Amino acid sequence: MRRMDTRPDFDISHFMPYLLNQAADASSVEFQRFYKERYGMLRTEWRVLFHLGRYGQLTAGEICERAHIHKTKISRAVAALEAKRYLTREQAAQDRRREYLHLTVTGKKVFGELLHAAEKFDADLMSNFSNAEVAILRRLLAAIAGLKP
Amino acid sequence: MRRMDTRPDFDISHFMPYLLNQAADASSVEFQRFYKERYGMLRTEWRVLFHLGRYGQLTAGEICERAHIHKTKISRAVAALEAKRYLTREQAAQDRRREYLHLTVTGKKVFGELLHAAEKFDADLMSNFSNAEVAILRRLLAAIAGLKP
């Protein structure tokens, strides 16, 4: 057989996409269980809720762009959040294709609770690392994710 | 409504699990398309292939442990790889519940090609960062992922 011109010791845990996925999964598990058990929410629902809570009124399309999530997932998440009475839709007067989404009072309350949990969870997760390390981590991850700094 | 005792500027891109997921997704997209289009493989199949290529004969259960993947996913991935003639199963003599998995010649060839692509892809992904930064990134991700150093 032909010689492989690859490092023979290239471990899968050195492959950055793999490492990133493992870290992402591990870091999400606990928080995911929290919003799932407590509020019956799916991941996309939590993200939509977060965007609306953080940035106020948005359209589905705007959330798609910001979160890099496909519009069908957003569509279903919005429908689910509406069914839970966490948000309401309002057709835009000047363009009736678009719908502005707002959180209801209940939605805002849930957002606040989840935000609080998220911050606490985040702080715990980073507590083993120095500030300088965390800063580098955030910067590199943002660059890899293609987020504007 | 009650005052929220959370930082009002807590952005979702500061929430580490979110950032990790975005980075993981972004970093995987291109390589994922590569093995999907070229070999018709799913992510779990690539991972199983990688483990067998890197570590040699393993049972399904051993791959579950190493990769933190549920056994039903492994079971289906193994079946798919077997259908593609990338691996064979061999019932263990001393315990007929267990099956040792080996790559076929074809499987090894595909492994070599994908490994080569992975290394190249990895190098590209990291090329914007210094060695020191990458070292910190790997260390922190491994810690978050709960991998033994």
Added chain:
DNA sequence: TTTTATCGGTTGTATTTGTAACTAAGCGGG
């Protein structure tokens, strides 16, 4: 032994996701 529990792995079914096609509304030139 028989009985019971456990282990490695598979299969069935309900959810969830991805892809493409669709509806309805606006836009833009003739």
Added chain:
DNA sequence: CCCGCTTAGTTACAAATACAACCGATAAAA
């Protein structure tokens, strides 16, 4: 105005995933 083209969002159907129940083999207990 009307035709074709784009856009916002939904829906239908196929593919993938999660979860639980399952099967056969082994081990441990009575």
